[in-house]
Amino acid sequence: MISEMQARHYIAPEIFEREQQRLFGKLWIFAGVRTLLDQPNAFLTRTIAGIPLVIQNMTGTLKAFDNQCAHRQMPLQFEEYGQRRLACRYHGWTYDGNGCAKSIPDEQVLYRFDAEQRASLCLREFAVEVIGNLVFVNVDENPIPIDQQFTEEFRTQLAGISSHFSSQAIHTRVPASYNWKLNFENVLDWNHVAHVHPRSFQPLLGAAATEPVPHAPDVANTALSSLSFSSSTQMNIRAWPWHAMTDAYGAENTYHNFFIYPNVNFISIGGVIFTIQQFDPFAADRTELRLTLMSAREKQRIAAMPAILWSHLKSEKRVIDEDKVLLEMLQTRLHAGGRAAYHGAYETRLRRVADVYLRLMGEKA
Ligand code: FES
Numbered sequence: 001m002i003s004e005m006q007a008r009h010y011i012a013p014e015i016f017e018r019e020q021q022r023l024f025g026k027l028w029i030f031a032g033v034r035t036l037l038d039q040p041n042a043f044l045t046r047t048i049a050g051i052p053l054v055i056q057n058m059t060g061t062l063k064a065f066d067n068q069c070a071h072r073q074m075p076l077q078f079e080e081y082g083q084r085r086l087a088c089r090y091h092g093w094t095y096d097g098n099g100c101a102k103s104i105p106d107e108q109v110l111y112r113f114d115a116e117q118r119a120s121l122c123l124r125e126f127a128v129e130v131i132g133n134l135v136f137v138n139v140d141e142n143p144i145p146i147d148q149q150f151t152e153e154f155r156t157q158l159a160g161i162s163s164h165f166s167s168q169a170i171h172t173r174v175p176a177s178y179n180w181k182l183n184f185e186n187v188l189d190w191n192h193v194a195h196v197h198p199r200s201f202q203p204l205l206g207a208a209a210t211e212p213v214p215h216a217p218d219v220a221n222t223a224l225s226s227l228s229f230s231s232s233t234q235m236n237i238r239a240w241p242w243h244a245m246t247d248a249y250g251a252e253n254t255y256h257n258f259f260i261y262p263n264v265n266f267i268s269i270g271g272v273i274f275t276i277q278q279f280d281p282f283a284a285d286r287t288e289l290r291l292t293l294m295s296a297r298e299k300q301r302i303a304a305m306p307a308i309l310w311s312h313l314k315s316e317k318r319v320i321d322e323d324k325v326l327l328e329m330l331q332t333r334l335h336a337g338g339r340a341a342y343h344g345a346y347e348t349r350l351r352r353v354a355d356v357y358l359r360l361m362g363e364k365a
């Protein structure tokens with residue numbers, strides 16, 4: 001079956017711009033992990049749909065604002081993660097919990113704003129939804145209800161698994177030269193694992209399915225919320241003594257996979273290690289993989305935890321690099337006159353993603 005996606009969807013700068021508006025500017029986008037924002041004034045910075053954001057704990061409430069001072073647009077927070085009050089380094093303005101200028105040094109002498117001007121000195125605020133320990137932001141002025149994007153069942157599952165997160169995490173970003181959609185398609189495509197990861201990932205999964213995949217029904221009017229779902233499979237996980245020292249999620253020897261449309265793959269190995277992979281779009285042919293790794297909550301302090309997380313990140317990175325080499329090669333050969341992809345029965349998920357994508361993009365009724 002010929003894919004509805006065409007090469008231009010992966011290479012054209014105008015498509016990228018349209019996606020920024022129609023997907024990333026309209027949908028709920030994963031922004032970070034709440035356990036890292038528990039302290040007063042803890043913050044993280046992100047860019048979503050081209051908008052630089054700061055998501056900050058303002059006296060117990062998570063708020064998302066423009067990360068640009070209302071005065072002369074200096075970023076209010078510079079670092080990716082940190083803990084600092086919401087204040088500008090340029091001329092010292094500070095902001096309150098509503099994102100409005102609280103104090104302005106030498107205000108009466110230097111600025112002389114009238115009452116109306118003074119009241120308008122507020123940052124743009126964006127909608128935040130927290131599901132368990134996962135923080136989502138929607139930069140649209142009228143955000144869609146979150147249940148349109150994630151079913152209640154899925155939100156309950158996400159809340160359940162993420163409630164096991166420890167507050168220690170490691171975070172890194174991996175630049176990649178391919179379109180973000182190739183990465184989301186790749187994680188939906190389990191058939192590549194045996195071919196691309198024969199020594200790294202496949203051995204953990206054991207034998208691949210031999211049952212024929214059922215023939216795909218016609219894909220039409222796919223619900224947006226059906227694109228975010230979870231699956232789990234048996235996995236041979238080596239038991240380490242530290243596993244018993246954590247409050248693990250779910251059954252042992254299980255690999256959990258949560259696909260969060262449009263651009264997150266959240267996995268857990270045995271409910272003891274959690275990895276959030278996000279495919280952050282930078283340009284039509286550039287993606288930044290954002291990786292956040294955590295263990296399950298510790299029942300007692302595990303001194304080796306940083307080393308444990310680091311070694312997991314290393315094995316994770318090996319698998320990611322195996323994908324990256326291929327996806328970057330694939331991207332280099334995409335060209336406007338090229339043929340569309342050809343899908344078999346097992347690729348129904350990809351066709352459903354394409355169906356929703358083309359409607360969000362306004363290319364399909
Ligand atoms: S730019 Fe922020 S205080 Fe001037």
Ligand SMILES: [Fe+2]
Pocket residue numbers: 186192193196197319323
């Ligand atoms: Fe892979």
